Amino acid sequence: MEWQPHVTVATVIERDEKFLLVEELSNGEQVYNQPAGHLDPNETLEQAAVRETLEETGWDIELQGLLGVALYESPHNSITYHRTTFYGKALKHHPERALDDGIIQAVWMSYEELVASSDKLRSRLVLSAIEQYRNGHRYPLDFIYR
Template sequence: MDWHPHVTVATLVENDGKFLFVEEIKHGRRVLNQPAGHLEKDESLLEAAYRETLEETQWRVEILGVVGIGLYTAPANGVTYHRTSFFARPIAFCPEQKLDSDIEQAIWLTPDELRKRRHQLRSPLVLECLERYLDGQRYPLTMIY
């Protein structure tokens, strides 16, 4: 077997009714995503979520729990992503942290603002994760081992 899913994490960060997203360039297109990325060798899922959030948004966060775990196969490349989505609150903005090179900016949006920009979503998982969170689908970190 030479098929392997890509293990990824995403972090939904809420502050006063707004959520932290990133605008990034993918395949020549400006898209919206949660701070997200791939798990690196010898890293836990939580460590990856903390790292990716800081690298992509300049925000340190406190991860509070899990929104969900899912699979997504990208139509553009056929790659299957195994994504664990966390929810968090912001702790500190760290302007000294340089943004990842493919990130245009980190932005705070209300759910309605994101819904209006759904044509810009990197994948359907972005809005799906937010809607699940808003529907109260929040699970303890103890489910991760």
């Protein structure tokens, strides 16, 4: 059996001291997550992050930098995810746009609201990514090279 981690991306988008999150269904529960998803064939990590954010939230964004890379093994399916997290800014909302299957809604939450809802986070990576951002761990986009 060949072990292959799943390559995923996520974004941390802050506006007016609130963070863009998705409320979604995961394993039969309503949870909060960053806009996130899998890398598609023939796209860059950056393209995947912009696409996933639009598909899950209805927001066009501009990436500004990289927060970091994490490995996470899901307790629900034992799959290892290799997650690259970016940060950026919200540009334009498309409220008429249908959101991806499983997404209930896009929400803006303060850090305090997120901490208070920590038992409803999809994974520990949600809060960790925002804490990376708040602590100034930010890197230029050209940190990723081809």
